[in-house]
Amino acid sequence: MRPNIVMYFSDQQRADTCGCYGQKLDITPNLDQLAKEGIKFENAFSAQPVCGPCRAMFQTGKWPTEIGCFRNNIMLPSDVKPLGSYIEEAGYETAYIGKWHLASDGELEQKPTIDHTITAIPQELRGGYTGFWRASDVLEFTSHGYDGYVFDENNNKIDFKGYRCDCLTDMALEFFDQRNEEKPFFMTISHIEPHHQNDRNCYEGPIGSKEKYKDYEAPVDLASLGGNYKEEYPDYLGQCASLDENLGKLIAKLKEKNLYDNTVIIFVSDHGSHFLTRNRDEHLNGYDDYKRSMHDACLKVPFVIAGGPFKGGANFEDIVSTASLPKTICALAGVDVGNDMIGENLVDVVEGKLPERKNEAFAQISESRVGRCIRTPEYAYSVYAPGLHGGVAAASDLYADDFMYDLKKDPHELNNIVHDPAYAEVKADLRKRLLAWIKEAENATPEITD
Secondary structure, three states, X not given: OOOEEEEEEEOOOOHHHOHHHOOOOOOOHXXXXXXXXXXXXXXXXXXXXXXXXXXXXXXHOOOOOOOOOOOOOOOOOOOOOOHHHHHHHOOOEEEEEEEOOOOOEOOOOOOOOEOOOOOOOOHHHOOOOOOEEEEEOOHHHHEOOEEEEEXXXXXXXXXXXXXXXXXXXXXXXXXXXXXXXXXXXXEEEEOOOOOOEHHHOEOOOOOOHHHXXXXXXXXXXXXXXXXXXXXXXXXXXXXXXHHHHHHHHHHHHHHHOOOHHHEEEEEEEOOOOOOOOOOXXXXXXXOOOXXXXXXXHHHEOOEEEEEOOEOOOEEEEEEEEHHHHHHHHHHHOOOOOOOOOOOOOXXXXXXXXXXXXXXXXXXXXXXXXXXXXEEOOOEEEEEEOOOOOOOOOOOOOEEEEEEEEEOOOOOOOOOOOOOOHHHHHHHHHHHHHHHHHHXXXXXXXXXXXX
């Protein structure tokens, strides 16, 4: 019997907000329980720390540069088979709730020329999903922390009053009272929390968050580098706590409907947040606020899968990339996509069927720079394209050293050693491995210089 699959998707959430990743405050009891039942990926990294490109990758199983979606404000291409089509062809009923961010097209930081940011998303731009739909293309444009609107599968506007995370989850729960019980289902709940609210330039937690979460212990990178975490972190934690509370509501509904035991729940975020600490870099050529960087604050995300083959409460310590999600979802649905999707089938990974796998992750960085990086257990290394704007160019024939960190000595990435002669041999090896990733992902062999 094929499992139901739920992808519970947060936006801009650092791994260290979660108890199972070391958070000392009681922020995520429901996720922590899932981690005890399933598999927690201790070292999971985003392959693209920008909202639109990351979502394009999740919905196609392709590198963002391969399908032209290397930055925000680019819609999914019509000639690439999306995840929704794979899943529905496999006999699954689908439900999608929340932020889409793949139906408008135009220049970066300008009004799109094809604009569905605040209007209903046409069926042909929904990534193959034809079922239950409660979504907005750019949710931060159609809502705030409290109140807003989305659209349903028939393009009807659905207004909501209350805290956004609560309201979207309540919409998702409506699906269980109207679904086709003869079919398995694949549901995505794409929350925007804990993303900052763009038009108000702040994080909007539930009322009372600033007082409730004032006694937090600041992550070392933020305490060392500053940024705006002192003003914003309590609300950020309040958003994360709301996400977890609503995860609990979802789990309770699955149990009420006798669906929990045959449902795989995936909890993951698109990227993290550096709280304005990494957007003053020497090689910044473009735009950044909270995320467009190679640092763990941006790339390391919470990633827990519980149910089906993901069981036992184990911590998987080796590095994995969230680029593996679409292939893994297809595998759970009984669909073998072969080499048509990037990444790994994480079922095979946790079952030890890929003994020769690379214990490293690759990421493409856009908008703040044209960047590429590699993350290993011992080191992080990144390069940038001199003179190229990260919101204009997708790739380059020439890159130069940007950052390098010795993670054993400097786990919080505070001392950039990219020019330290003592690490010349290590850097040469990392550069070679990074070039291999670029070749695999982009079919290109650029030059990397000092």
